[in-house]
Amino acid sequence: xxxxxFKGEPNESGIVEIGYEIAAEYWNRGLATEAVQGLIDYxxxxxxxxxxxxxxLGEANASNRVLQKVGMRFVSDVxxxxxxxxxxxxxxxxxxNR
Numbered sequence: 734x735x736x737x738x739f740k741g742e743p744n745e746s747g748i749v750e751i752g753y754e755i756a757a758e759y760w761n762r763g764l765a766t767e768a769v770q771g772l773i774d775y776x777x778x779x780x781x782x783x784x785x786x787x788x789x790l791g792e793a794n795a796s797n798r799v800l801q802k803v804g805m806r807f808v809s810d811v812x813x814x815x816x817x818x819x820x821x822x823x824x825x826x827x828x829x830n831r
Contacts, residue, residue, distance in 0.1 A: 749785055751769065751785055
């Protein structure tokens with residue numbers, strides 16, 4: 734169906750980054766939203782995690798909408814050496830839908 738997880742341990746500021754993908758034949762079933770919410774909930778069950786980040790391509794797309802649905806907010810454009818402009822999204826512990 735897909736995969737997702739954390740791109741490492743929380744950094745010194747307590748920020749952890751998530752990544753996910755859903756196979757095309759399973760799109761539009763709410764699976765990405767459920768998976769991302771699960772990753773966020775799991776992260777915030779750890780006391781040291783203060784915020785969760787995610788990156789998307791720098792254009793309007795379904796992944797952006799998933800992040801918005803779970804309460805993540807756009808933070809900034811980031812220039813990636815291979816992908817060009819990507820968007821940084823974040824949710825902090827205090828604003829998480831928990």
